[in-house]
Amino acid sequence: MDYGRLHSTLPASQSPLHPNFHQPPPPRTRRKLILLSFLSIILIAASAVSATLFLRMRQPGGPASSPLHRHPTQAISKACATTRYPNLCLNSLLGVPGATAASQTDLVHISFNLTLQKFGRALVSTSDLATLQMDQRVRSAYDDCLELLDDSVDDLTRSLLSVSPSQNQRPASTSDVKTWLSTALTNHDTCTEGFSAVAGPVKTQMLQHLTDLAELVSNCLAIFSASNSDDFAGVPIQNKRRLLADRKFPAWMGKRERRLLDLPVSALRPDIVVSRDGNGTVKTIAEAIKKAPEYSTRRTVIYIKAGTYQEKNILKVGRKKWNLMFVGDGKGVTVISGNRNIFDNITTFHTATFAATGQGFIARDITFQNNAGPQNHQAVALRVGADHAVVYRCNVIGYQDTLYVHSNRQFYRECDIYGTVDFIFGNAAVVFQNCSLYARKPMAFQKNTVTAQNRKDPNQNSGISIHDCRVLATPDLTASKGNFSTYLGRPWKLYSRTVVMMSYIGDHVHPRGWLEWNTTFALDTLYYGEYMNYGPGGAIGQRVTWPGYRVITSVIEATKFSVAQFISGSSWLPSTGVAFLAGLSE
Secondary structure, X not given: OOOOOOOOOOOHHHOOOOOOOEOOOOHHHHHHHHHHHHHHHHHHHHHHHHHHHHHXXXXXXXXXXXXXXXXXXXXXXHHHHOOOOHHHHHHHHHOOOOHHHOOXXXXXXXXXXXXXXXXXXXXXXXXXXXXXXXXXHHHHHHHHHHHHHHHHHHHHHHHHHHHOOOOOOOOOOHHXXXXXXXXXXXXXXXXXXXXXXXOOHHHHHHHHHOOOHHHHHHHHHHHHHHHOOOOOOOOOXXXXXXXXXXXXXXXXXXXXXXXXXXXXXXXXXXXEEEOOOOOOOEOOHHHHHHHOOOOOOOOEEEEEOOEEEOOOOOEEEOOOOOOEEEEOOOOOOEEEEEOOOHHHOOOHHHHOOEEEOOOOOEEEOOEEEEOOOHHHOOOOOEXXXXXXXXXXXXXXXXXXXXXXXXXXXXXXXXXXXXXXXXXXXXXXXXXXXXXXXXXXXXXXXXXXXXXXXXOOOOOOOOEEEEEOOEEEEOHHHHHOHHHOOEXXXXXXXXXXEEEEEOOEEOOOEOOOOOOOOOOOOOXXXXXXXXXXXXXXOOOOOOOOOOOOEEEOOOHHHHHOOOHHHHOHHHOOOHHHOOXXXXXXXX
């Protein structure tokens, strides 16, 4: 993502790889990594023990034969035939003692387990590189990878526990498991992308530790998907009317959250109040995040009073911060602002003004913005990788790469999103509903692209769904739209998936609708669709004729990208309290 998506020519003198200065890791980071490694070792040992016990129960006989002399059983051959990397699948499964006695269902457990162990070992190994000297750009990519590997270990652990639930644990849905595996694959992709424009021993060692990880996750996805063959898991279409009866509040949230999203600020009883003038619990948003509990099943409400908050470092709601809800005084009134960009010698992932990965994240009535300007290229205003995330009545303002919908399941309602190049990008399963997507005037020789979706595996359940929205131009673009072309999207990765449904499209959008990434790349593997759009830019007569593009005419096909089906049956949305349409319309 980082430098492969620069839309205009970048002079060498402005390369983000300079200046090339060294920056040793702070002692606190090192201590954290040691603890992280220790926890990972425990995780790996526990995982290995569970696998050994499981296989002993299945095959209590004598010692296992050498992997070199084993032949795949019918179950292993059938499972591996569904994968994109069958040789790796065969070799990895045959390397597990007792696998030749495993059933088709058992192989799902085994593939998850061995993949989790590989990720755990990679996390431990890569954490040992922290003491090496790195320039700032390499350090940024390294920190990204460490965070993303840690997140992936968590995703894979949840996936393994879900396919092997204990008596006291409610099994997760098919969509849950596919989402977590898809996220682990996206995390790996983001990690390696961060190193794409650098060189040196750290990159070499990192890539060695990451060998086969993406392929193993891909194989897990394929094996699991083959045993649960519903690419669009969700509520059956015939139940749509029943869901729509409660359409004001999407289904993933409880009654308290519904009230919280509808309550005026004056009626809120926040847990933490942020006020720059000292008339609150804390003065900064960073303090509020630090003060919030970890792994909380109860909703923690953080009220951010009116004002502009431009804090020193990226504001991050980490993976352990569950169910945090940020409430402002309104768009343009409570503003969280930054100007980090790739010319600060950091990765795109690191440029975010505000980032959230803790599950159950909600933001309401806030403006997130990155003021770096178009000349600084990638500069993220908001990055979300939280599962079951909701962004409601918010502004997200930037130029290139404004909104990074990184991973997991997300829902945006009544938001205004501004940008130029790829200004909504990432690999979440995300629905935008009743939002305004504003293309801005870009730099000379640039083209505007609303989306850049990066689904890289056909079994990932991710994609961008734009439903009942407005694709508009800002006044500065309107005044000069003859000089710039705007497109609905371009395929960042091989299986890019984006649909625009029942939305108004302005006349600034090029009649072709969609833009190539690089000549013929992904044109026959992507899924780009349009359904019942309107407005001067909604005419489909001159649209692209790529094999992967389609004008959707089937209600059944379009409904697969509705809230009810695309983001996990919408069972988590009502508890958020955000109004939504479960199906295509009322």
